[in-house]
């Protein structure tokens with residue numbers, strides 16, 4: 001029986017373990033993917049740290065997969081053998097709940113999440129539902145494309161939710177923000193990057209990408225903003241962001257997990273400021289973003305790690321040791 005390699009989480013708060021296991025066979029509607037690259041997302045840290053409820057255990061994390069179809073399950077017609085595909089966080093939705101039927105499959109009542117409730121991409125192979133996978137161009141570099149599958153797609157949904165305003169704040173200048181900053185600047189918007197006050201490396205990185213201002217999240221930007229997106233998992237940033245948006249401005253929480261939000265005076269929300277969260281992604285987000293990304297010419301800053309160095313990649317992400325995104329290359 002052919003074998004694959006995977007980095008497996010047996011229990012939250014323990015290191016991933018390298019395992020050899022049989023290559024799974026695709027069921028109806030699925031494809032077996034030979035993985036070329038898989039991005040390391042902050043959500044993976046939340047899975048490993050036990051901050052998200054009820055993961056499948058043991059679980060192979062990873063939901064920013066770029067690879068090729070090597071085996072097709074019964075009934076698959078939308079991909080051919082050898083096709084290059086991207087597999088995102090939303091691995092499957094039920095198709096029949098009220099959310100799915102209204103084009104909001106991101107809120108599905110019975111979803112499957114890649115690398116959380118189905119084995120993901122920290123491996124040489126993974127199964128994927130082809131209706132929730134996306135065709136990718138041949139010419140793209142796999143490692144530079146992988147972060148688009150979550151930081152890009154869910155980042156794009158957050159960006160869309162932030163509205164059309166010209167002055168956009170980004171809290172937490174990691175993988176998603178470094179992609180979105182390039183999209184926003186390409187669209188003629190002004191980007192304001194907020195980081196930990198002592199993180200001058202990320203502030204310099206943001207300015208190098210064209211941010212008009214970068215500073216600590218405890219600082220006031222030189223002008224009031226139309227909207228802000230919070231990617232850092234820090235609840236205290238919610239009142240901080242509300243304090244820097246204009247009347248009618250919007251604050252979008254783009255992460256899946258956040259520490260508690262401290263209480264704040266109603267005046268920060270008053271004057272029709274809005275606060276909302278973004279959950280998961282829809283097909284529409286993927287089609288829109290994968291169409292716009294090549295036009296923007298996004299320059300992806302990636303740090304590559306071999307598969308068996310996944311724990312080091314997660315630790316480096318936790319400690320903020322690189323700019324941009326980490327990617328595992330099996």
Ligand SMILES: [Zn+2]
Nearest residue numbers: 094097100108
């Ligand atoms: Zn559903």
Ligand SMILES: [Zn+2]
Nearest residue numbers: 041043150151
């Ligand atoms: Zn993610």
